[in-house]
Amino acid sequence: MTRIAVNGTTLGTESFGPEDAPPVLLVGGTTMLSWPDALCERLAAGGRRVVRYDLRDSGASATGDPDAPDYTLRTLAADAAALAEALGGGPAHLAGIGVGGMVAQVAALDHPDAFTALTLAGTRPVAPGPTDPDLPDHDPATMGRLFSRPMPDWADRAAVAEYAAAGAEILGDDPAAARTRAGRVWDRTPDRTPPVQLANQLGTVFARLDCAPRWRERLPALALPTLVVHGRHDRFFPVGNAEALARELPDARLLVLDTAATALPTSGTDVATIAEAMLTLR
Structure with a gap:
């Protein structure tokens, strides 16, 4: 773990692999x-x-x-470009998941020289909030179940982990993996106050973030080779969002994971499939 000062802020990072290898930069959604x-x-x-x-x-x-x-969202995009430069080793393969995928799209559009390739996982080509008519919105029944639950005691690690596990079950994800991840996120959260915990566990900061202007109409001009990854059973951003995103991009490949939902798989053949597809990009 390393904290790197870029773009007027400090970002927490974690590295895998040799420092002189071609860089792949993974944007958290919202945590790494x-x-x-x-x-x-x-x-x-x-x-x-x-x-x-x-x-x-x-x-x-x-x-x-x-x-x-x-x-703003543009600030987060500039963070990604500045971090890629701070890492050295030349332009990076940029990958974003969920809201991080929105950051990655804008970063690649605004700072194309900072990146060699793009991976977009579980995301869509518009900001949080009202969606375009051709993009499938969140599944209403799933969202009703997900957001009608009482919030946990954010000071109770076990309660937060169980809340995450129950949410994963509603979304069709692995509850055990979600429980483990939520515990790790809780351990890394700088304090236990509800707003900070919510921002870490649920990414609620994006509900208050200025994401204007739209960027979808700019995507056809993005020349980077792109991998679009999506779970076929994603109820939060249904797979039609990924299909539309891949259509907008001139050099995109769509990889649909037939057994996955919202979260990326933590083990099994899908992990190897995603890695292999990402490694084929520059």
């Missing part, structure tokens, strides 16, 4: 633990320097006021 250890290790074994990092207001990165962030 959205990227499974097994995938990071596979990419490193394939000859890459893998660096995953926490977005602002999460994990080991700088924490301000998650209820009133003093930065």
Whole structure:
């Protein structure tokens, strides 16, 4: 674990693989633990320097006021470009998951010289909030179950982990993996106050973040080779979002994981499949 000062902030990072290998930069969604250890290790074994990092207001990165962030989506995109430069080794393969995938799209559009390739996992080509008519929205029944639950006691690690496990079951993800990840996120959260815990566990800062202007209409001009990864059973961002995203990009490959839902798999053949597909990009 290393904290790196870039773009007027400090970002928590973790590296896998040799420092002189071609870099792969993994944008947290919102914490770096959205990227499974097994995938990071596979990419490193394939000859890459893998660096995953926490977005602002999460994990080991700088924490301000998650209820009133003093930065925008464009700031987070600039963070990614500045971090790629700080790492050295030339332009990086940039990968983002969920809201991190939105950061990655804008970063690649605004700072194309900083990156050689793009991986977008479990995301869509528009900001959080109202969606475009051709993009399938969150599954209403699933969202009703997910957000009607009472919040846990954020000072109770076990309660937070169980809350995450129950949410994963609703989404069709692995409850055991979600329980473990939530515990690790809780351990890395800088304090136990509800706004900071919510920003770490649920990424709620994005509900308050200025994500304007739209970027979807700019995607056809993005020349980077791109891998779009999505779970076929994703109920949060249904797979039609990935299909639309891949259509917008001129050099995109769509990889649909037939047994996955919202979260990236933490083990099994899907991890190898994702790693192999990412390694074929520059």
